[in-house]
Amino acid sequence: MSTNGKKAIIVKDLTKSFKLFYDKPSTLKERFVFWNKKKVESRAVLEHINLTIDKGETVALIGTNGSGKSTLLKLMTKIIYPTHGSLQTNGKLTSLLELGAGFHPDFSGRENIYFNASIFGLTKKEIDQRIQDIIDFSELHDYIDSPVRTYSSGMYMRLAFSIAINVDADILLIDEILAVGDQHFQDKCFEKLTELKNSDKTIVIVSHNLDAIKNLCNRAIWIYNGQIRMDGDPIEVIDEYLKVCG
Amino acid sequence: MLKNLYQYRELFKSNVKKEIRGKYKGSFLGVLWSFVNPLLMTLVYAIVFPFILKSGEPHYVTYIVIGILPWNFFTTVISQGTFTFLSNAGIIKKVYFPREILPVSVATSGLVNFIICIPIICVFLLCSGIGFSWYMLLLPLVIIAEYLLLLGIIFITGSINVYIRDFEYIVNFFVTMLFYATPVLYSSELFGDFAWILRLNPMTIIIESYRHILYYQQFPNMFNLIGILVISILLLIFGIFVFKKLEKGFAEEL
Numbered sequence: 278m279s280t281n282g283k284k285a286i287i288v289k290d291l292t293k294s295f296k297l298f299y300d301k302p303s304t305l306k307e308r309f310v311f312w313n314k315k316k317v318e319s320r321a322v323l324e325h326i327n328l329t330i331d332k333g334e335t336v337a338l339i340g341t342n343g344s345g346k347s348t349l350l351k352l353m354t355k356i357i358y359p360t361h362g363s364l365q366t367n368g369k370l371t372s373l374l375e376l377g378a379g380f381h382p383d384f385s386g387r388e389n390i391y392f393n394a395s396i397f398g399l400t401k402k403e404i405d406q407r408i409q410d411i412i413d414f415s416e417l418h419d420y421i422d423s424p425v426r427t428y429s430s431g432m433y434m435r436l437a438f439s440i441a442i443n444v445d446a447d448i449l450l451i452d453e454i455l456a457v458g459d460q461h462f463q464d465k466c467f468e469k470l471t472e473l474k475n476s477d478k479t480i481v482i483v484s485h486n487l488d489a490i491k492n493l494c495n496r497a498i499w500i501y502n503g504q505i506r507m508d509g510d511p512i513e514v515i516d517e518y519l520k521v522c523g
Numbered sequence: 524m525l526k527n528l529y530q531y532r533e534l535f536k537s538n539v540k541k542e543i544r545g546k547y548k549g550s551f552l553g554v555l556w557s558f559v560n561p562l563l564m565t566l567v568y569a570i571v572f573p574f575i576l577k578s579g580e581p582h583y584v585t586y587i588v589i590g591i592l593p594w595n596f597f598t599t600v601i602s603q604g605t606f607t608f609l610s611n612a613g614i615i616k617k618v619y620f621p622r623e624i625l626p627v628s629v630a631t632s633g634l635v636n637f638i639i640c641i642p643i644i645c646v647f648l649l650c651s652g653i654g655f656s657w658y659m660l661l662l663p664l665v666i667i668a669e670y671l672l673l674l675g676i677i678f679i680t681g682s683i684n685v686y687i688r689d690f691e692y693i694v695n696f697f698v699t700m701l702f703y704a705t706p707v708l709y710s711s712e713l714f715g716d717f718a719w720i721l722r723l724n725p726m727t728i729i730i731e732s733y734r735h736i737l738y739y740q741q742f743p744n745m746f747n748l749i750g751i752l753v754i755s756i757l758l759l760i761f762g763i764f765v766f767k768k769l770e771k772g773f774a775e776e777l
Contacts, residue, residue: 306689351774354619356617357771372619375617379613379618383545391537395534398534400532401536
């Protein structure tokens with residue numbers, strides 16, 4: 278690994294295809310009945326992606342719906358695996374693909390902080406050290422001991438974002454969640470992300486909020502039909518993107 | 524894999540806690556249900572079975588309690604374990620964490636539940652006048668054998684169930700049938716020379732070992748018991764192998 282010390286994410290000739298089922302056979306009966314009817318088509322969502330992200334970079338992935346940017350992010354988190362090629366990440370990784378995934382509605386906010394942070398691989402001691410920061414950041418002091426099912430969706434997202442932002446990962450992967458909560462909280466998130474950017478964290482963001490990207494990121498990658506169309510300075514990439522897709 | 528489990532030990536711990544506490548969350552008696560359930564089962568069998576089956580056991584109720592609790596451990600873990608990846612589809616699709624935590628915490632929460640229930644057996648042993656013996660020191664060996672056997676099974680059934688959803692029903696049916704092929708309510712001696720057929724079922728040997736230790740207060744058949752332990756470990760290795768093969772597609776199939 279020492280030779281890749283400066284690289285946070287290395288993607289080599291990565292291809293990801295999904296099986297397309299017209300009517301997905303997943304019961305035994307259907308498997309037997311449709312034994313010979315191979316209605317399976319495979320569609321490449323990402324093709325021959327080569328990409329290196331250095332430590333400390335803040336990168337935005339942009340592109341139209343279905344272009345494969347979320348798939349690339351999922352591959353980085355190791356939720357799904359490449360069909361061909363390889364993807365390597367160095368350092369502790371946190372993902373925010375969907376806020377509050379893994380919250381247990383019957384447990385209190387405090388218990389869910391422990392549960393959710395432990396999904397990211399923190400030990401109890403590490404969570405104990407951070408819990409006050411998490412609660413402070415979420416501003417949910419009065420509700421932290423109530424069950425999460427009683428929370429409004431804004432409160433829910435605030436809690437989830439506060440956890441993810443405080444786990445101290447080296448690489449932070451964020452999928453379209455810059456629009457969290459009210460204006461006050463959004464500003465706070467933005468400030469926190471900027472702070473993380475200025476430390477040596479690596480951040481990869483998928484977003485359609487182009488203005489935010491221009492302010493926050495120092496590199497943008499435009500993914501078009503499963504391939505990298507342009508890679509470089511956010512302002513130039515976004516201008517080009519808007520010309521074609523806008 | 525052990526390194527992974529160690530690194531994510533907090534998740535493992537809270538998952539076990541969630542399995543135990545979350546199961547009865549919202550119910551009036553809460554965790555007490557882990558006691559009440561097997562007791563009610565025992566009650567039903569103790570009333571019904573002496574009429575059907577003439578058993579020579581002087582302490583029939585104690586006799587079946589010793590069978591029912593380990594059997595309960597077996598069925599709950601199998602049915603929850605087979606379903607565990609499906610019921611956690613939400614987080615599997617959204618967050619990375621070592622997936623092996625899920626089956627391991629199902630088996631472990633079953634184990635904890637079972638250990639909590641051991642006092643019930645003790646109460647029955649005392650009340651029936653059988654009492655305790657030094658052979659009880661062998662109990663952990665049997666419990667470990669059962670735990671490893673269960674882990675091996677659910678690694679396989681759980682992983683397959685992600686791809687073929689019918690598998691759950693097949694497993695449940697199979698477990699129900701196995702109940703009759705396991706000497707929980709009767710003694711394998713009932714079958715005379717054909718008792719060896721029952722012993723092809725690993726649960727027979729496990730339940731017989733519990734009985735030998737607790738009820739008859741004698742050495743279990745060590746040859747059989749060690750055999751089961753070895754088979755369980757081999758099955759677990761095979762189970763982990765199957766799981767590792769299938770794991771990578773979980774997020775796409777769920």
